[in-house]
Amino acid sequence: MRILHTSDWHLGRQLHRVLLLAEQRAFLEHLLDTVQQERVEAVVVAGDVFDRAIPPLDAMDLFKWILEELANLQVPLIMISGNHDSPRRLGVNSRLIEHAGIHLRTDVEDCARPVILQDEHGPVAFYGLPYLEPGLVHAHFGAERASHHAVLSAAMDQVRSDLATRPSGTRSVVLAHAFVTGADTSDSERDITAGGVPSVPASVFDEADYVALGHLHRCQKISDRIRYSGSPLAYSFSEADYPKAMWLVDLGPGTAITTRKLLCPVPYSLRQVTGTLHDLLNSAEYTEHEANWLHITLSDPDRPHMAMERLRERFPHALKLSFPQQHQPDxxxxxxxxxxxxxxxxxxxxxxxxxxxxxxxxxxxxxxxxxxxxxxxxxxxxxx
Missing domain, CATH: 4.10.280 (MYOD Basic-Helix-Loop-Helix Domain, subunit B)
Structure with missing residues (x-):
């Protein structure tokens, strides 16, 4: 079965007050093209669909559009809520739209209720573990502590128990929104620290054939079977040098698995540059950055008057202006x-x-x- 793994769309997000809906739509159009060109059989979205619990109407319209397009293609979608999403809002009418192949897993009660898809090698069970806030769900799981490790371990115990009741040879895919030990972070993720420990070991997901992770914005591999797709767009300058991608995952018979990283389009290029105001405005050295979205650090000994306004005459996409440490020691x-x-x-x-x-x-x-x-x-x- 061919699966496309993506996450952290953050529909409705801004980058230093710049709306990104057009760029997010361009990514979703790319996703649809990929689904058709690569003959994808299931799309999984590992949380943070929206950027906030009550998203703007334009973001909701974009979400509605992508669901309709995937339903028209008759490609199943399995999606979980992340820590930025409102589970109740994202999951509204979830049982109804399952008939269109749209499977939303936002309720803690549904952690062990898989989506079963079939291919020539037999059944594949998709388990969606929405973001589990320890303080809210540990009692439901009977966990001894309100920690990420405790609640995710309990949820995975339920998954393994359900999987044991399935026909022999059933393969499993787990979607989770969490911080797994050993992964690299960036500046654009919201802290999910709970119980003093925000991360969980990869061993929590033992026995799953593939784990599609969300929350961290860098595309990365924890192991051959546990991966983050990362966000499809850069949402902070700390992500400037990290390519954005999705994972194309092929589940073969038994435990066979192959993966391929598919790069996402780059609608804007983030760069960080440093120099004096005079050099930035006049030197040919910076010509290549005139179309980039910039974080500029000025090295002038004093703060120039109306620096950002003057910089934007040459660099219309200058988004952030900083000064060396000696100018803002505190x-x-x-x-x-x-x-x-x-x-x-x-x-x-x-x-x-x-x-x-x-x-x-x-x-x-x-x-x-x-x-x-x-x-x-x-x-x-x-x-x-």
């Missing part, structure tokens, strides 16, 4: 101190700074409990 120093740290670590550091003494174990646990309560309440609001 902001850059703080950014470097907190980079890569969890919310819990940041708040503990602040408490230490204010009081002058490290937090006790009881204080650490109380702070963690408060952070998890805030996160869970926010997730519950977005889910509704």
């Amino acid at each position: 902001a850059d120093s703080y950014r470097s101190r907190v980079q890569g740290r969890t919310d819990h670590e940041i708040t503990l550091g602040f408490l230490h700074h204010v009081t002058g003494i490290p937090a006790t174990r009881a204080e650490q646990d109380l702070l963690q409990e408060g952070l998890e309560k805030v996160r869970t309440e926010a997730a519950a609001r977005e889910a509704n």
Whole structure:
């Protein structure tokens, strides 16, 4: 069975206040072309379909359009909700539209309810694990802790139990929206830290023939059978040098599998450049960047007057302007101190700074409990 794995569309997203709906539609048109040219038999979308829980109407129209086009092609679509999506909104009428081959998995109750497709080698069971906010779902699974590891392990136990009831030789594909240990992140993903540990080991997905992951925006391989497709467009300058792609996955008989990376079109090219205002405006060295979408860092000793306005006369797609660290020591120093740290670590550091003494174990646990309560309440609001 030939499967096209994509994720993290983030329909309705902006890049430094620039709307990307036209570029997102261009990607979806490319996806449809790929489905037809490569004779794809199933499309899987591993979450973050929309960029926020209540998407703009234009994004909803684009979503409606792609569902109709795939239904017209009679190519099954299996899609899960991500941490940016509202599960209830994305999953509305999901049982009804299954008759059109559109299979939405947004409810925790459906983790072990597979979509069964057939090919010449027999059945393939697709299991969709939507983003599982630990604080909201750990009781449902009977997990001992409200952690990503605990709830995903429990969900996969249900998947394996269901798979054991299927005919011998049934192959399995699992869709999940999670941060798997060892993967590379970028600046455009929302933090999903819970219980102090945002990641889960790849061993959680043992026995699945293929795991289609979403959440991280870089296309990457955790193992031959566990992969992230990444986002189809660059949503931050940290992704400037990483090609955007989808995975074409062929499941053969038994455990046979082959994969191929399919590059996505590049509707805009992100670049980061540094120089003085005079050089940027006058030097031929920067001519190649006039059509690029830019993050510009000015190296002038003083901040030039109306710098961005002047730069945009030559570089109409200049999106972000920065200055060297000596011009903004407080902001850059703080950014470097907190980079890569969890919310819990940041708040503990602040408490230490204010009081002058490290937090006790009881204080650490109380702070963690408060952070998890805030996160869970926010997730519950977005889910509704």
